[in-house]
Amino acid sequence: MQVLLQPVASKLDKNTIYDLAKDISIEFKNVKVTAVASIESHTKAKVQFVFDKRRNQWDSFKLLEWILDNFKPTRRTKILGILDIDAYSGGFDFVFGEAFYRGRVAAIYLSRLRQEFYGLDPNPSLFYERLVKEAIHELGHVFGLRHCKNSRCVMYFSTSLLDIDTKRKNFCHDCAKKNFR
Numbered sequence: 001m002q003v004l005l006q007p008v009a010s011k012l013d014k015n016t017i018y019d020l021a022k023d024i025s026i027e028f029k030n031v032k033v034t035a036v037a038s039i040e041s042h043t044k045a046k047v048q049f050v051f052d053k054r055r056n057q058w059d060s061f062k063l064l065e066w067i068l069d070n071f072k073p074t075r076r077t078k079i080l081g082i083l084d085i086d087a088y089s090g091g092f093d094f095v096f097g098e099a100f101y102r103g104r105v106a107a108i109y110l111s112r113l114r115q116e117f118y119g120l121d122p123n124p125s126l127f128y129e130r131l132v133k134e135a136i137h138e139l140g141h142v143f144g145l146r147h148c149k150n151s152r153c154v155m156y157f158s159t160s161l162l163d164i165d166t167k168r169k170n171f172c173h174d175c176a177k178k179n180f181r
């Protein structure tokens with residue numbers, strides 16, 4: 001099984017994506033994690049049709065469908081889209097990420113992981129910690145993990161930055177029993 005990290009509309013530099021790939025592989029044993037270079041044509045313009053002007057946000061579910069259609073992952077591949085946008089889904093005002101449960105596609109949305117979004121000074125290391133946790137969390141879903149009640153576990157359902165900052169980037173003992181195949 002392999003995971004592709006696919007920046008779609010992302011300001012992350014290459015090194016950050018490579019670091020992210022490394023940190024994800026620590027948690028997903030037997031899974032090959034590859035960082036795909038950001039392709040020039042995969043800009044926001046391509047996914048503009050899922051932008052909701054009224055909300056000034058992006059429709060997460062439609063984005064996941066677009067990623068699936070556009071990148072066509074095979075049966076042995078999971079794609080994690082990385083987008084520097086603010087997205088919503090269903091009844092939620094916003095989401096940090098979303099995944100097709102046991103599917104082939106997940107995505108994380110970076111805007112709300114940054115201190116700047118809240119009018120605070122940038123904090124690159126805190127941002128990176130959040131990025132890693134949300135990436136592992138959404139990939140956990142595509143590999144069949146559900147939300148965990150343990151607030152320190154990466155599969156805990158985070159509805160705020162405090163939730164994200166409280167949890168660790170690892171699976172708890174129970175979640176770690178899962179085989180990622």
Ligand SMILES: [Zn+2]
Binds near residue numbers: 147
């Ligand atoms: Zn979740």
Ligand SMILES: [Zn+2]
Binds near residue numbers: 172
């Ligand atoms: Zn857990």
